[in-house]
Amino acid sequence: xxxxxxxxxxxxxxxxxxxxxxxxxxxxxxxxxxxxxxxxxxxxxxxxxxxxxxxxxxxxxxxxxxxxxxxxxxxxxxxxxxxxxxxxxxxxxxxxxxxxxxxxxxxxxxxxxxxxxxxxxxxxxxxxxxxxxxxxxxxxxxxxxxxxxxxxxxxxxxxxxxxxxxxxxxxxxxxxxxxxxxxxxxxxxxxxxxxxxxxxxxxxxxxxxxxxxxxxxxxxxxxxxxxxxxxxxxxxxxxxxxxxxxxxxxxxxxxxxxxxxxxxxxxxxxxxxxxxxxxxxxxxxxxxxxxxxxxxxxxxxxxxxxxxxxxxxxxxxxxxxxxxxxxxxxxxxxxxxxxxxxxxxxxxxxxxxxxxxxxxxxxxxxxxxxxxxxxxxxxxxxxxxxxxxxxxxxxxxxxxxxxxxxxxxxxxxxxxxxxxxxxxxxxxxxxxxxxxxxxxxxxxxxxxxxxxxxxxxxxxxxxxxxxxxxxxxxxxxxxxxxxxxxxxxxxxxxxxxxxxxxxxxxxxxxxxxxxx
Numbered sequence: 001x002x003x004x005x006x007x008x009x010x011x012x013x014x015x016x017x018x019x020x021x022x023x024x025x026x027x028x029x030x031x032x033x034x035x036x037x038x039x040x041x042x043x044x045x046x047x048x049x050x051x052x053x054x055x056x057x058x059x060x061x062x063x064x065x066x067x068x069x070x071x072x073x074x075x076x077x078x079x080x081x082x083x084x085x086x087x088x089x090x091x092x093x094x095x096x097x098x099x100x101x102x103x104x105x106x107x108x109x110x111x112x113x114x115x116x117x118x119x120x121x122x123x124x125x126x127x128x129x130x131x132x133x134x135x136x137x138x139x140x141x142x143x144x145x146x147x148x149x150x151x152x153x154x155x156x157x158x159x160x161x162x163x164x165x166x167x168x169x170x171x172x173x174x175x176x177x178x179x180x181x182x183x184x185x186x187x188x189x190x191x192x193x194x195x196x197x198x199x200x201x202x203x204x205x206x207x208x209x210x211x212x213x214x215x216x217x218x219x220x221x222x223x224x225x226x227x228x229x230x231x232x233x234x235x236x237x238x239x240x241x242x243x244x245x246x247x248x249x250x251x252x253x254x255x256x257x258x259x260x261x262x263x264x265x266x267x268x269x270x271x272x273x274x275x276x277x278x279x280x281x282x283x284x285x286x287x288x289x290x291x292x293x294x295x296x297x298x299x300x301x302x303x304x305x306x307x308x309x310x311x312x313x314x315x316x317x318x319x320x321x322x323x324x325x326x327x328x329x330x331x332x333x334x335x336x337x338x339x340x341x342x343x344x345x346x347x348x349x350x351x352x353x354x355x356x357x358x359x360x361x362x363x364x365x366x367x368x369x370x371x372x373x374x375x376x377x378x379x380x381x382x383x384x385x386x387x388x389x390x391x392x393x394x395x396x397x398x399x400x401x402x403x404x405x406x407x408x409x410x411x412x413x414x415x416x417x418x419x420x421x422x423x424x425x426x427x428x429x430x431x432x433x434x435x436x437x438x439x440x441x442x443x444x445x446x447x448x449x450x451x452x453x454x455x456x457x458x459x460x461x462x463x464x465x466x467x468x469x470x471x472x473x474x475x476x477x478x479x480x481x482x483x484x485x486x487x488x489x490x491x492x493x494x495x496x497x498x499x500x501x502x503x504x505x506x507x508x509x510x511x512x513x514x515x516x
Contacts, residue, residue, distance in 0.1 A: 017065050017068045017069050018061075018065055020068065021061055021064045021065045021068060022061070024064070025054075025057070025060070025061060025064070028054075029047075029050050029051070029054065032046075032049075032050035032053065032054075033046045033047050033050050034046075036049050036050060088406060088410060092410055094407050094410075095410065095411065095414070101375050101376070102411065104372070104375070105372040105375065105376075105411050105415070105468070106411060106414050106415045106418065107415075107418075108368040108371065108372060108415075109365065109368055109369065109372065109411070109412055109415035109416075109419070109461075109464050109468075110414075110415040110416075110418035110419040110422060111368075111419070111422070112364045112365035112367075112368045112369075112419070112460075112464075113365060113415055113416050113418075113419030113420070113423075113457055113460050113461065113464075114418075114419040114420070114422035114423045114426070115361055115364060115423075116358075116361055116362055116364070116365055116419075116456075116457075116460055117419060117420060117423045117449075117453050117456055117457045117460070118422075118423040118426055118427060119357075119358055119361050120358065120453060120456050121423065121427060121447070121448075121449060121450065121453045122427070122430075122447075123354055123358060124450075124452065124453070131338055131339070131444050132267075132443075132444055133206055133207060133208065133270070134206075134207040134208075135207075135299075136338075136444075137337075138299055138300040139205060139206075139297065139298070139299050139338045140171065140297065140298050140299070140300065140306065140309070140335050140336065140337060140338055141295075141296070141297055141335070141336050141337070141338045141339075141340065141341025142156070142164060142171070142173065142296040142297065142298055142313070142333065142334070142335050142341075143156060143296070143333070143334055143336070143341055144156045144160065144331045144332070144333050144334075145331065145332045145333070145334050146330055146331055146332075147330050147331075147332055148330040156293065156294055156295075156296055156333075157288075157292070157293060157294065158175075158282050158292070158294060159288050160288075160294075160296070160320075160333070161173065161175045161282075161294050161296050162282070163316070163320060164296065164313070164316065164333070167316050168298075168309070168312060168313060168316060169301065169304075169312065170300065170301050170304040170308055170309040170312045170313075171298035171299070171300055171301060171304070171309050171312075171313075171335065172201065172204075172205060172298055172299050172301055173201070173296060173297070173298040174198065174199045174201035174202040174204075174205055174296070174297055174298065175198070175199050175280060175294040175295065175296045175297070176196045176197060176198035176199065176202060176271050176280060176294065176295055176297075177196075177197050177280070177292060177293065177294050177295060178194055178195070178196055178197075178272075178274070178295075179194075179195050179197055180192055180193070180194060180195070181193060181195050181253040181254040181276075182252075182253070182254055183239065183251065183252070183253055183276075184251070184252040185239055185240070185251070191239070193235075193253075193275070193276055194273075194274060194275075194276070195229075195253060195274070195276040195277070195278055196271060196274040196276065196277045196278070197278055197279070197280040197281075198216065198271065198274075198277050198278075198279075198280050199216075199221065199279075199280050200215070200216040200217050200218050200220060200221060200279065202216075202270065202271060202277075202297070203215035203216055203230075203277075205297070205298065205299040206268070206270045208264065208265065208268050208270070209265075210230070210262035210263060210264055210265075211233065211262075211263050211264060211265040211266075212244070212246065212247055212262060212263040213230075213247040213260070213261050213262030213263060214261055214262045215230055215262050215264070215277075216228070216230060216261075216262075216277060216278075216279055220261075220279040221279045221280060221281050221282075222281075223281065225279070225281075226259060227256050227257065227258045227259065227278070228258055228259050228260075228261045228278065228279065229251065229253060229258035229259070229260055229261070229276055229277065229278050230260075230261060230262040230263070230264060230276070230277040230278075231246070231260055231262070231263050231264070231275070231276060232263075232264050232268065232269065232274070232275030232276065233263065233264060233265055233266040233267070233268065234266070234275055235275045235276065236263045246260050246263060247260060247261065247262070247263075248260065248261075253276070253278070258278065264277075267443070269443035270443065271295065271297060272442050272443065273440045273441070273442055273443055280294075288324040288326075288327040288328060295341070297338060297341075298335075306335065306337075309335050310334070310335050313333050313334070313335050314332075314333075316333070317331070317332060317333040320333075339442070339444060362460070365460055365463070365464060366463075366467065368464075369463070369464045369467035369468050370467060372411075372464075372467075372468050373467050373468045373469075373471050373472050376408065376468050376469070376472045400473065401470060401473040401474060404469050404470070404472070404473035405465060405466070405469040405470050405473065406469075407469060408464075408465040408466075408468040408469025408470070409461070409462070409465040409469065411465070411468060411469075412461040412462070412464040412465040412468065413461055413465075415461065415464070416457045416458065416460065416461035419457060419460075420449060420453075420454065420457050423449065423453075423457075424448070424449050427447040427448070427449070428447065430447060431447035
């Protein structure tokens with residue numbers, strides 16, 4: 001029975017009738033040739049006789065293709081589920097008719113969807129490797145991983161950066177470090193600000209031109225070059241009142257007077273969340289494992305993939321470890337998506353763990369949906385008379401199930417809308433709290449609800465509707481529909497859940513324990 005149903009669905013969803021006809025004709029001709037050869041004909045004579053017996057092969061092919069397409073259209077129409085606006089209206093009426101059930105179901109699923117979409121949005125912002133820059137997915141982070149002392153992960157020094165920069169062909173590298181400096185403005189006020197000491201290549205890799213003036217250049221990094229600074233848009237507006245003549249003016253950062261050479265456009269905060277940039281000068285590169293630590297980033301060179309860059313860096317890392325075993329024997333340089341290097345994702349196992357947590361949170365919706373489906377089944381049992389009448393008037397089981405699914409979809413869609421509103425509100429509150437603190441989030445983190453989050457919520461709503469609507473509908477419209485009607489008529493509103501629903505409750509408890 002199951003095999004026959006599967007065979008029917010395969011007939012409906014085959015995509016290329018012409019290819020299937022060609023294969024059938026080829027098999028038919030081969031079988032005919034074998035028959036003729038068995039009767040004593042030579043292979044050439046048998047093939048000629050088979051073609052003559054079949055006639056005009058082109059005409060036969062077109063005719064068979066037409067017949068197959070007609071048959072598939074007929075079968076597809078037989079399995080098509082028609083959903084009308086009346087089904088949606090009936091679903092809305094059911095929401096109003098059973099307010100208690102509707103409130104419990106919508107609120108429960110809305111909270112589950114809000115938790116799921118909120119986590120999806122927050123983690124998606126952190127894990128998404130694509131920066132809001134030109135070809136941002138090709139910008140990477142390069143870091144050392146200490147296999148002996150994991151606490152030392154992420155430490156790479158000027159010596160490491162110089163070696164990687166000179167030997168890697170697959171990645172164009174840059175580096176920076178964050179320092180705190182006192183900014184003294186013209187009014188005499190002093191403000192503690194975070195400054196990025198960055199190579200000029202950082203602006204080249206970001207591919208964002210300066211709004212005023214120019215960014216850092218290679219000559220700014222040379223020993224003895226004048227002290228210069230590039231200012232971010234927000235600081236230009238706040239500290240310098242948006243002065244259009246700021247270029248070539250001087251500001252004091254710490255003990256050094258810097259000349260302002262450029263202002264970056266609004267929203268540019270690369271590499272992480274910086275608003276002041278000064279040249280990174282490595283005129284006195286220390287030996288292996290010495291000197292200050294740097295953050296190294298890069299952009300994949302044209303024609304190279306992330307996998308190729310990883311392979312090249314592994315080769316370079318082995319050569320460096322052999323040359324400097326005292327400091328680099330336990331170090332393993334890694335290339336990863338840029339954002340991973342700044343949120344603690346030092347390896348794929350961490351990302352896998354984060355996704356596992358997301359799956360566990362998603363199970364919360366399954367738990368709620370199973371609870372709601374039991375309540376919906378109890379409501380459906382009171383409508384067995386209506387279902388039986390519709391079946392007697394010619395409605396197929398598929399049509400009845402689709403009707404009940406649409407009703408559940410109205411329920412879950414309402415929950416999804418409320419859930420998205422709750423998630424958006426919670427994310428805005430979290431954003432205001434985080435941005436109001438001392439530590440600012442990276443510039444690529446956006447706490448809004450993206451199109452991907454809405455799509456994710458829609459998928460959750462469809463999943464919930466399937467559990468809430470289809471499962472009870474299949475149970476209520478099974479072969480024992482008549483027996484179920486007699487049972488309801490004899491016992492009033494009592495309901496026997498049976499083995500299926502008992503098993504669902506057991507599974508639900510198991511999922512709840514596993515999720516916790």
